[in-house]
Amino acid sequence: MSMSFALNAEPNTVWYNNRSLLQNTFSDDNFLMRIFLPHDIAVPSINDSIVPSFACGFFCAGSATSCDAYIFSIFFVYVSTDFSQRLRWPEIVWFANRDHPVGENATVQFTELGDLVLYDADGTLVWSTNTANKSVVSMNLTGSGNLVLLDRTNVEVWRSFDHPTDTLVISQTLQMGQKLVARTSSTNWTEGKLYLTESPSSLMASYVALKNGSLEVFTSFQETKAPDYHIQLPENSFGLEFARLDWDGHMRLYQWINYSAWVPSDIFDITDPCAYPLACGEYGICSHGQCSCPDVAIGQSGLFELVDAKGVNHGCFLTSSLTCGSARKTRFLAVPNVTHFNFVYNWTTNEDHCKLSCMDDCSCRASFFQHKDISSGFCFLAFNIFSMINFSAQSYSSNFSSSAFLKIQDSTHKSLLSKEKRAIVLVAGSLSFVTSVIVAVLIVLRRKRDEPLEDEYFIDQLPGLPTRFSFVDLKSATGDFSRKIGAGGFGSVFEGQIGDKHVAVKRLDSIGQGKREFLAEVQTIGSINHIHLVRLIGFCVEKTHRLLVYEYMPNGSLDKWIFQNHQADPLDWKTRLKIISDVAKALAYLHSDCRQTIAHLDIKPENILLDEVFTAKISDFGLAKLIDREQSSVMTRLRGRLGYLAPEWLTSVITEKVDVYSFGVVIMEILCSRRNLDYSQPEESCHLISMLQEKAKNNQLMDLIDPCFFDMELHMDDVL
Incomplete structure (x- = not known):
């Protein structure tokens, strides 16, 4: 038996998210699905069994009787043979509005101008393909699960394959610059912290293709006939399969097996259970597959609590949350023999500089340091703390040590010292005061001597900085700062000429921030690029001089x-x-x-x-x-x-x-x-x-x- 109501849609069509659409009717379902654009949703197979196929519509994860947050999505779905009684085993492969769900009576509109638009019930624009006035005349959901908008010559103007979410289906490739972003959790569809992407460097892939029976990874820039890396997948007679980056960091293949269920298998089959980003949840330390919180791992307590008292593998959280600008100070909790699951060093430095860089950045949660010799090593600053690995417990090289320095909020504790101990401390402190002053003076003098070299080293280690100019260069470019075109609370702006470029040079009058903070700002602003942001061309940082070089804007300020x-x-x-x-x-x-x-x-x-x-x-x-x-x-x-x-x-x-x-x-x-x-x-x-x-x-x-x-x-x- 072969039954189908596949269709194309034409412009000026509206679908309402309500019971007018085909939906599941069983109250015990833990989802609600409404279909308006299926593709051969009933597919004949061996023994007249019905297997899932693609459909497009609204999906809500939750009780079918109380859903209030819907996602416009593409999904695999099985439909019973009468097309009205049962929608089963849905698996989402693409979604348009994962971070902005809509409610009952929301609409998907295929406009007369060729734009596909999602509106919430109150008329709020939630999502759009932005294809208005691009000659779109039809919309179709292909047999491979690709939602496409076509022009009169059937050329694809827009397609969902070019906007992947967390899943790859057969014949879909993940191109350079695209990424799969995992969900926040198994029940939360919003974008999580984990993603998979391709890079032309190292062993990263140029693109990934899921083909029937295998996952093929191409590391060259040009598409070739043969992949550079081939992962053979379990056989599947139906050809129904998809690969998904799941919320826990596992890349899994899902296959339709024995006419009855989606069966997952780990694609990369990593033997080390600690190698996944959430093996022990956030802040959890993994050792041979066993999990613990950082304070417990070093014999302390009270600094962390379990996310779920029933399962230590769900991670830990700080009992005292980190707060920027708090009157209470932050400090580091040193955890030896621990590394991050994906340690990627930011730069080569020493341990103190690595820790200081994290302490000075409010958004930094921890610094990880790996020694390459006695005095220096590799620094990695973590802004999200995923699972950590007990370095000594794993079969890694023992040629160097690795430590984690977790930023925690200091809390006030009563001193545990006895009166006698306090007296000893007081006397010792008094005796050491003069010595401390002398040592401090010597350290300051030495730092003053070494500071220029250290600063140059630090600047050289920062990636992504714009062009650096000398103060003499900018003084010459501005005619000894004679052509003043503006002034503000933080400095004056001068017109200048560097080569054939007309520039504006801002000279900061007072130093409200240190050299490293200034460079961090330059690095941030230099990395952003938008037609409506004044472009930062370069900078100067010499002694007390701080200057910024911008593109010249001839009509001045508004x-x-x-x-x-x-x-x-x-x-x-x-x-x-x-x-x-x-x-x-x-x-x-x-x-x-x-x-x-x-x-x-x-x-x-x-x-x-x-x-x-x-x-x-x-x-x-x-x-x-x-x-x-x-x-x-x-x-x-x-x-x-x-x-x-x-x-x-x-x-x-x-x-x-x-x-x-x-x-x-x-x-x-x-x-x-x-x-x-x-x-x-x-x-x-x-x-x-x-x-x-x-x-x-x-x-x-x-x-x-x-x-x-x-x-x-x-x-x-x-x-x-």
Whole structure:
């Protein structure tokens, strides 16, 4: 028997996430699935058995009677022969909105313009293929599980295979730059901390292809007929299989076996049970497959607790959470003979420098150090703590030692010393004070002597830095800093010429940060690249000199164009709208598309620069803060300019949303051609945001627009 209702979809089609779609009806199911685009969902096989096939629709992991979080996804599914009674054994192979589930009555719309869009029930845009106006005329789910959008000549304009999630199906390849990102847990579909990707270096793959019966790894740049690495997989007569990077770090092959179930097997079959990232959970130490918490491993207690008292392999957590800016100090817990499951050294240094680098970085959770000789070794800074391995217990080389230094929060403890011991300590401390002072002076003198060499060594070890200039070079480029084009609270900006490049050189007046902190900032800003961020060309760090070299922006900063009413050629509405859009794109990139969230913390017109065609670019990252993805906020001192500070600054606990508040203020200033705080105005008019609230209540928003700008009057509907 062969039954099928496979279909193509045409533009101007809408699917609603409700009971109008084919769904499972058994209340004891631990999932709810609604199908709207199947492909041969009933496939005949040996002995007239029905085997799973691909379908597309909404999936909810949870009780079928109380689901409220759905994912638009592609899945393997088995359907009983009458197509109405039972949907069984679903396995998700791709999802569009894993981090942003939708609710009942959400819609998937294949628009008239050829865009495939997911909206939540309240109309919120959740996901899109961004294929509008690209000649898309049809949508199809192929037999290999590839959701494709086609033009009139059946050329693929967009396909799900190019946007992998955590799974590879047969004929799908993981290309250079793509990655599989594991789920957070077996029941949580959101992106976890583990991913698999390809690199052209070392033994990493150029791409991976899952083919019937084997997993083939190609390490060359060009596709060849023969793979460089071949993993033979168990035979499967149906050809129904997929490979998934699971939440625990195992890469597993799932095969349809004996007409009845998906059977997993470990693809790489690593014999060492400790070699997986979550073998013992976060902070867990693995020794011959047995797990323990770090404090227990070194004979202490009270610093860590088990995530699950019933199973030590679920990991450990700090009893006192790490807090940036806390009054309590942090310290290191030294755990000898321990290494990280995937130790990749950041640089060669000594143990003290390795520890100091982690201590100075709030987001660093631990430093791992492996000695290559008595005085130096390899340093690895961990920002996520996965499972660790007892180095002495494994069959590794014993030519060098490895230690973990876990950052923990110090707590106040009562002294356990007796009165006699305290007296001894007091006397000993007094006697050693003078000696300590002498030693300290000698150390300072020696460090002063060695500091230039150490700094040069440190700079050489930092990857990804932009071009380094000497102070003499920049002094010459700016005509001895004679062509000043701007100034701010942290320094002055000078026009300069380096070769054929027109540049802006920012010279920091005061040193508010050390050399290493300055270099860390340069490294971060130099690594980001976006059309609406001013490009950092280079830097200078010599003695007390700190300079940054940026691309030159001929039209200067935005404030000169919106606050000076005598400007002979004021910005028209189209240009103002473009500037707003440009800044929004830059903030979206900083907040969402970088490895760490970057909060600028000083969004204002003076830090929005304009090029020759008035393309807007954000500049000046001197106050920026990096926020790890797992952090919801950071604690920092008040920074920024009065009038642009969000209310959250009152608590000193902020998120990237403070930039959104500042950007909102800037938008109002662009529209109204005046500053938010203008003390030259009458008292009742000096605060623009307060005026906005009052005018909105009285339906008088048009009064805020400068009547001198007739172009904005013509576009009043858009302005409002």
